[in-house]
Amino acid sequence: MTFSSQSYSRITGEDEDAQEKAFTSQLTIRPVEVRRRRWWPWVLHGALIGLYTIVFLTWAVSLRRSRSFQFNKCASKQSMYSPAHEAVHYETVRFNGSLDFPSPYAGPPSPAIDAAWDRITTNNALWTIRLSDDDLERIHKAGRPSNVRYRPEDGGGNMGSIEVFHQLHCLNMLRKYTYPKEYPELQKLWTTRPKFIRSHLDHCVEMIRQNLMCASDIGVISYDWISGWDKPFPDFNTYHKCRNFNSILDWAERHRVHVPPTHIQRLGDKIDLPDAPN
Known part of the structure; x- marks a missing residue:
């Protein structure tokens, strides 16, 4: 039975430092990405609430104007022009x-x-x-x-x-x-x-x-x-x-x-x- 030979090389100090920096950089980046992902639903909800508010206010103003128009229309039907x-x-x-x-x-x-x-x-x-x-x-x-x-x-x-x-x-x-x-x-x-x-x-x-x-x-x-x-x-x-x-x-x-x-x-x-x- 033959075994494939594997060779190992010693990691130098510079290579070790580079790997450690890469690992720690990944650890610091990932929480930021997670925080960003967590903020997106809140931003989306806020935008939707703002949109709903604008739509509601527009509807309320138009309804009030419509009622005022109807009242004036009713008044014009019940009396001559004034x-x-x-x-x-x-x-x-x-x-x-x-x-x-x-x-x-x-x-x-x-x-x-x-x-x-x-x-x-x-x-x-x-x-x-x-x-x-x-x-x-x-x-x-x-x-x-x-x-x-x-x-x-x-x-x-x-x-x-x-x-x-x-x-x-x-x-x-x-x-x-x-x-x-x-x-x-x-x-x-x-x-x-x-x-x-x-x-x-x-x-x-x-x-x-x-x-x-x-x-x-x-x-x-x-x-x-x-x-x-x-x-x-x-x-x-x-x-x-x-x-x-x-x-x-x-x-x-x-x-x-x-x-x-x-x-x-x-x-x-x-x-x-x-x-x-x-």
């Missing part, structure tokens, strides 16, 4: 229809009650806003020489106002005439200009009637049995989908035209209507 459509925001409101509800607008006249009404009826004077010619076109009032226009030095445009404040003005007039002694100035007008006052009050009743019938609230009133009452008692504390009035009031305040009364002048000749619009 530059105040942008101020319309809907909310659910519970009416308090109890007979003894301490409303800030009801009860015997007082400085506080008058101040509350003055705020929403603009001190019995209709706030005016500026309407463009396009606005007049959209409310079917364009092309009339009789339209009241502001002077160019006052910004130009056409005079307008928002309906709800006129309706509240009318309601306030009727309220005051139920307290003749507390408002002697109105009683004086009733004495000196009875025909004018009578037509004014009838006008107010008619405007409120038309508005109520136009809105035709189809909310439902339920009835309860009340101790001491022989007949069913209506529960007027009902829920309604309302336009936020303060939002509309704020819009009117921001768009109010501050022009001195002396600047409201006829800008042309032969522009008067022969009689009040009918």
Whole structure:
């Protein structure tokens, strides 16, 4: 039997040092590579979370804009064109229809009650806003020489106002005439200009009637049995989908035209209507 001969050579000091360096370098590199590999899942997860956040925020903003668009679209369907459509925001409101509800607008006249009404009826004077010619076109009032226009030095445009404040003005007039002694100035007008006052009050009743019938609230009133009452008692504390009035009031305040009364002048000749619009 023969054996293959193997030769062995002694490792020199330099070769030993080189091998040791190579071995230690591998030991130091491998943990770094492991750490790098461990970081990648976290980086990937962070990127995905960031992406999901961006997608969610984009969706939320678009949803909010879509809802705002739908609300404005709903407002435009429920009323004629108005530059105040942008101020319309809907909310659910519970009416308090109890007979003894301490409303800030009801009860015997007082400085506080008058101040509350003055705020929403603009001190019995209709706030005016500026309407463009396009606005007049959209409310079917364009092309009339009789339209009241502001002077160019006052910004130009056409005079307008928002309906709800006129309706509240009318309601306030009727309220005051139920307290003749507390408002002697109105009683004086009733004495000196009875025909004018009578037509004014009838006008107010008619405007409120038309508005109520136009809105035709189809909310439902339920009835309860009340101790001491022989007949069913209506529960007027009902829920309604309302336009936020303060939002509309704020819009009117921001768009109010501050022009001195002396600047409201006829800008042309032969522009008067022969009689009040009918």
